[in-house]
Amino acid sequence: MKNLNQFHLSGLRAVEAVARLGSIKAAAEELGVTVGAVSQQVQKTEDQLGVQLFERQNRAVLPTAHMLGMQPHLTSAMSSLAAAIATTRRGREDALTISVAPVFAGKWLVWHLKAFNKKHPGIRVRVEATIDLVDPDTSDVDLCIRVGRGPYPGLNAEKLLNQRVFPVCSPKLAAEIREPADIGKLPIIRDPGQMFTWNAWLSLFGLDESILQDGPTFSDGSLCLDAAIAGQGVFLAWETLAVYAVKSGQVVSPFPERPATGLGYWLISGTSAPRTKAKAAFGDWLREELQNSIGRPKGADVAPG
Known part of the structure; x- marks a missing residue:
């Protein structure tokens, strides 16, 4: 050499x-x-x-x-x-590197990570926000949080939560909505990269996307939500993206129904790395925090996950 x-x-x-x-x-x-x-x-x-x-x-x-x-x-x-x-x-008990999609990191994880840090002050968490698929067996990433259908052969994958969707809009626009068909009278905010369509929600009421109007398009879910907050139209959001905005009153969910899309949130780790106490602690916290943060209204679970 x-x-x-x-x-x-x-x-x-x-x-x-x-x-x-x-x-x-x-x-x-x-x-x-x-x-x-x-x-x-x-x-x-x-x-x-x-x-x-x-x-x-x-x-x-x-x-x-x-x-x-x-x-x-x-x-x-x-x-x-x-x-x-x-x-x-690998195998460190005082540090974790988490790979997660930017939208999930920005709209959910950063708002809740403080609770993990308070509960486990001895574990330092580093977040890598990326849409790239990371192999935890060949990188320094300990855990990945991803949205998909699964399963993930060759990896340890645990389904954390079913992805469910629902329309959101500004309070002013919500005042114009009385029934599901009224959404077809308003501008629709679209994200062409979404892995589901409006039919996932409209089909519950015997409707389809043919009733929808044009509206602004953004290549990022966070921007779509911001556009909804700004009153630019109605956006079909998912729970981890919009839950804080709904709870804070920035947007309104005109209807309680939240059908499952068939996608799910998965916690992924490599098969060659040891299962440390730090990984276990983060996994336990993440499961509980996701369930507690969603707060589905009565009538939301209209479709099996």
């Missing part, structure tokens, strides 16, 4: 990321550095190797035959390094 002394790990990481992700910009975002820094590392590595690793074509970078031969070995090596580092962080 003496020949490795000639090369910098940062340069090898840079060329591997560029080849795997297909662009210098994407590699810079993953590595947390500037585009210029990645370009410099790539150039230095090419100079050290004495070969060209990428062809520059306008803004694109294409791997040469040399890079194509190197990439599988580099990617495997970087994965092994990440796994080796992760093993040093």
